Amino acid sequence: MTEAVLLETIDPQGVMTLTLNHEPTRNALTGTGLTEALLDAFARIERNRDIKVLILTAKGKVFSSGGKIDEMARQIQPEVSSAALRQEYRHGIQRLPLALHHLEIPTIAAVNGMAIGAGCDLACMCDIRIASEKASFAESFVKVGIIPGDGGAWFLPRIIGMARAVEMSLTGESIDAQTALDWGLVSRVVPDEQLLPTATELAHKMTGNSPDIIRLTKRLLREGQQASLANLLELSAAYQAIAHKTPEHAAIVQDFMARKAQKKT
Structure with missing residues (x-):
């Protein structure tokens, strides 16, 4: 893990904040080292009993742009077989939902901006989502001619219901923070400057319990x-x-x- 990819802080109450920090790609999860850095962090969190709540957020104007188009350009080359791509998914980004979903501590996504494709799914992998007024969400895989390959088809219907999950997944259109609140995708919408303080306050309400x-x-x-x-x-x-x-x-x-x-x- 390098600070150019993922920032870590932990406060005296045992709240760890992981901050996606790859602004050149708008915090893309593939082709940047972010997935590997997150997996490493989750493994360390699971072993550390002093960490009681995890907040996941991002620097910049985008929470995560999901997949990197440059990486998709490599994947369509004739020399990269479908069998090889299947294994890349299984041993790459698909480890992310399994690791995050099985963390025993509560997880809060503090969504600061656009959460696109796999970035939307990353937020859905967390237990709770709090959105800035500037946030938006798009299950946009169809827009680039692929399917949600990282677990979005499992998470999204469980959070917002099948009909709305189908709408988001088959149109690829984005929804704003208020719509996300109305649909139950997020539990709160707050002014941008209040996003991390609100997430931290909520986390501290949890750390006061056993x-x-x-x-x-x-x-x-x-x-x-x-x-x-x-x-x-x-x-x-x-x-x-x-x-x-x-x-x-x-x-x-x-x-x-x-x-x-x-x-x-």
Whole structure:
């Protein structure tokens, strides 16, 4: 990882901010080293128990332009076979949604500008999306004659529903921040200068809670997207048994009981 590609900061509350920083390509994910840098960062975050929330944002006027056209020009050459391209996707950008989706800590995309193609999908890979008033979103793969090859067809319908996902994917047209809010693609729209402060404030509301319980709760929400009710309840029972034995839960219950006893005297 180099600072020309990805900037990292971490605050005392355990909130890490990763900032895409490749303005010459408008933070393209392919052909820039950004995908590799993100994968390296996610692996380190997963091993670091001191990191409690991740914020993903970008420098410049664009969150991410997605795929780099220069890279697509290489891919259409006769000497690059379809079989080779399939492996490039599997061992390249497709590792990104798997790594980000399976991070146990909460992830917040602070979308500062245009999120185009794979850039839109990158935002969708996060748990929460907050948009600047200047942000826009486009599932624009059809505009360049390709399909969403990085998981967008899985993420987008789960976030905004099938009908709107089909509309975005088959027209390739962009939607503005307010439409994204109306459609449930983002949870908040804020003035540009308030984007990172708002994302950080939200992250700090999470870091005040037990990090282990945050991780378990996120996992339950993820599993609930696919599991049957019976299976989710079974998993919830197991996780709840763990939760009841955490020191944080014990301290909260003991404090409540002490205050209750004090009121009786």
